[in-house]
Every structure is written in structure tokens, then in C-alpha cells.
Amino acid sequence: MLHASALLPLALLGGGVHEVRTGDAPKYSPPGLRVAAGDTVRWDASQRHPLAFEDGSGGPYDADHERTLTTPGKLAFYCLVHGAPGGAGMSGLVTVGDSNEAPSITLERETAEPRDGELVVFRALAGDPERLALRIAWDLDGDGRFDPHLGGVSAVARYGPGVHTVNARATDDLGLTADGRLTFTIPAPPAAPKPPSDASPPAAAPPAVTNADSAPAPTPQVHAARAIRLATVRRRGLRVTVTAAPPGRLSAELRDLRGRRLARVTATARSGTPVTMRLRAPRIRAGRARLVVRTADGRSISHPLIVRA
Structure with missing residues (x-):
């Protein structure tokens, strides 16, 4: 007979070790991570990047620091020099357990005034409250079906004249989603000038012609x-x-x-x-x-x- 814990995903069993590193750029890598209760997190702290916690639980730390997290919830941290509480600047978040909020996404069109047949560039501005990586899927023809082969924060496509709709979907690590939509219009090309009608009256003859009614139009x-x-x-x-x-x-x-x-x-x-x-x-x-x-x-x-x- 299998023990009950054998049926749980490995990430939820606890006892794992995770690292949050710093580099030349003032940011943490990764800025967000999800761990199981009982996991240990190690922070790469230094005098250049002193580590502080928003809940005031010790610190700041100017040397490597680690904690074993046993209580489900969220632990926010930041660099005392390059960041601030509330997720500003160099900051990050550890989520213990399956606490989760839905992501957000908005779309923008980088091509300002697209014309008929021109490549149109779109960008998805997506964010996750847990600061984890998101998967982005695109529906560039507006039919409601997201193409599994189109991913990433940007996409391009060509369109003809008319009104078009583009959709994008952001999915977080636990499957919560958010959808964004953008509608735009491609103008029709200008109509070609109509040739002169054969039935139109002839142009007026110059005054030098005596019989203007019967004289042919001058040839320029x-x-x-x-x-x-x-x-x-x-x-x-x-x-x-x-x-x-x-x-x-x-x-x-x-x-x-x-x-x-x-x-x-x-x-x-x-x-x-x-x-x-x-x-x-x-x-x-x-x-x-x-x-x-x-x-x-x-x-x-x-x-x-x-x-x-």
C-alpha cells in the first residue's frame, strides 16, 4: 500500500533548497518563487545588496542568509540600497504553499498606424502577483482559439483593410488565467481616380478659336x-x-x-x-x-x- 505522501507532488513534500541570487544588475534572480512548507531559501546578500524583509523579521543582512519556511503565506524581501517595501526596485517575493492570485494582462500595438499588408507588432504587458513567470498565448485572428505555437510577450501579423481583434492569455504556474483584447482598424487604400467619361462635355476652347462650340479640345x-x-x-x-x-x-x-x-x-x-x-x-x-x-x-x-x- 502506498503512503499518502507518495501521492503528492514532489514540490509539496518540503525539504527542498532554493536560491535567490544577485548579480551586477540591481535585481534578484528569480524575483519570485513558490516553495513548499519546510523548504529552505538561501539569499545571496552582501554589503552592496543588504537584505531586508518587509515583515521586519530580522536583518538587514549583509552576508548570505537562509531560512527554512514552515508557515504557508508570502514573504516579501528587498535590497535596502536599491529597493523598497511594496515591490519597488530591487525586491522579490517567496510564496509558501498554494496561495495564489490571478495574473493581469493588457495589450498594446507597437505599430502606430498600420497599413494594408504591413506587419503589425503587438506586445503583452503581463504581471503576476506572486512575481512568477507567466505563459503567454496569442489569438491573432480573433477567432477565440489561442495558438499553442505562438508564445512570448510579443507577436506580429499582417492584416488587410477592416476591423480586427487580437487576444492574448496569461497563465500562471497554478493555472489561473487572464485575457487581454485589442481591437484596431486597417484603413482601405485610397480609391484610384476615375477616368474621364466619354460622355463628359469637351473642355472650353481658348478665346483664340472663333467657333468654340465646334473646335476640338486643345492638345497640350x-x-x-x-x-x-x-x-x-x-x-x-x-x-x-x-x-x-x-x-x-x-x-x-x-x-x-x-x-x-x-x-x-x-x-x-x-x-x-x-x-x-x-x-x-x-x-x-x-x-x-x-x-x-x-x-x-x-x-x-x-x-x-x-x-x-
């Missing part, structure tokens, strides 16, 4: 040097002249071969009057580029350029 022309020296773009800018443009707002953009915009300028065109704009692009590099001009009636004109160093 762009004049720009095909080869631009880098110093010219940086100091004086690129001079762009648009002729025969319909009245309204004009824009000129300088883009690289990947389509990234390097410079942009706008102006207002008047009937029959050429418009001259100057583009400045201090970050442009030698190579091929493209000038894109958009007129008030929705048309765009693309002009290749060569930037020489």
Missing part, C-alpha cells in the same frame, strides 16, 4: 530638356512649359522608374496662355526619370528624361 504640349544635369535640378530646378492646355488646374510631377514621386508642383492654366512651372528635386539621382503632367480635363502627358551626374 510639354517642353522640357531631355537631359538634365544633377546640379541644375538641385539649384535651379527643372523648367517645364505647358502650351495649349485647357483652363484649370495643372500639375507636374517628377518620378523615378519605380513610380516614386520625387517632386510635384501645381499651377493654373488660362485659355491660350502657356504655363511655366519649375520642379525642384534635391534627392534625384543620375539615371532615367519621367515627367508626368496632368491637365484640368483629366488627361496626362508622360515625358521621359535622362538625369546625368
Whole structure:
């Protein structure tokens, strides 16, 4: 027949020895531990880290100190130089027996303004009243199921446009849990501009045309040097002249071969009057580029350029 104590976990039988150490950093390792009644705890105390107990049970101690703890409960300790009662600074806690309180957890998003398809970084801020290590599990798609393969205080994922929910769960050494939730929105990308309708009325003709009702819309022309020296773009800018443009707002953009915009300028065109704009692009590099001009009636004109160093 088995003795009753043989059915108990080894940690609850008592008689074990545990160590709380100090190092170069002002903190205890571990900051919290759970022991069985009858276990012995040894503290690595010194003149640099004198040991004190919140219940005033002796000390402070400036040399290694040990105690055999027989009464269930909690024993808080701290460094007289680098800590203070209440868990401040260099401090720790020994829990004798199965006294336990539930952990706490909150979530924060480290990526400030995530966009469609961008990696979003999350962090769990979790704490345990017994100051013991916690297990963190994540549910990154908000379906209520925590992925056993996703652990640790941080996690990353990609999301499309819409409202999303992320959950995380903290579990302590005796199985008590706490859940945290974070909801955020990924904005939809801006809609592409609609092409001009074939049924839209033609743009007004310049005053120089006698019969404006029957004359076709003017075809804008762009004049720009095909080869631009880098110093010219940086100091004086690129001079762009648009002729025969319909009245309204004009824009000129300088883009690289990947389509990234390097410079942009706008102006207002008047009937029959050429418009001259100057583009400045201090970050442009030698190579091929493209000038894109958009007129008030929705048309765009693309002009290749060569930037020489």
C-alpha cells in the first residue's frame, strides 16, 4: 500500500533548497518563487545588496542568509540600497504553499498606424502577483482559439483593410488565467481616380478659336530638356512649359522608374496662355526619370528624361 505522501507532488513534500541570487544588475534572480512548507531559501546578500524583509523579521543582512519556511503565506524581501517595501526596485517575493492570485494582462500595438499588408507588432504587458513567470498565448485572428505555437510577450501579423481583434492569455504556474483584447482598424487604400467619361462635355476652347462650340479640345504640349544635369535640378530646378492646355488646374510631377514621386508642383492654366512651372528635386539621382503632367480635363502627358551626374 502506498503512503499518502507518495501521492503528492514532489514540490509539496518540503525539504527542498532554493536560491535567490544577485548579480551586477540591481535585481534578484528569480524575483519570485513558490516553495513548499519546510523548504529552505538561501539569499545571496552582501554589503552592496543588504537584505531586508518587509515583515521586519530580522536583518538587514549583509552576508548570505537562509531560512527554512514552515508557515504557508508570502514573504516579501528587498535590497535596502536599491529597493523598497511594496515591490519597488530591487525586491522579490517567496510564496509558501498554494496561495495564489490571478495574473493581469493588457495589450498594446507597437505599430502606430498600420497599413494594408504591413506587419503589425503587438506586445503583452503581463504581471503576476506572486512575481512568477507567466505563459503567454496569442489569438491573432480573433477567432477565440489561442495558438499553442505562438508564445512570448510579443507577436506580429499582417492584416488587410477592416476591423480586427487580437487576444492574448496569461497563465500562471497554478493555472489561473487572464485575457487581454485589442481591437484596431486597417484603413482601405485610397480609391484610384476615375477616368474621364466619354460622355463628359469637351473642355472650353481658348478665346483664340472663333467657333468654340465646334473646335476640338486643345492638345497640350510639354517642353522640357531631355537631359538634365544633377546640379541644375538641385539649384535651379527643372523648367517645364505647358502650351495649349485647357483652363484649370495643372500639375507636374517628377518620378523615378519605380513610380516614386520625387517632386510635384501645381499651377493654373488660362485659355491660350502657356504655363511655366519649375520642379525642384534635391534627392534625384543620375539615371532615367519621367515627367508626368496632368491637365484640368483629366488627361496626362508622360515625358521621359535622362538625369546625368
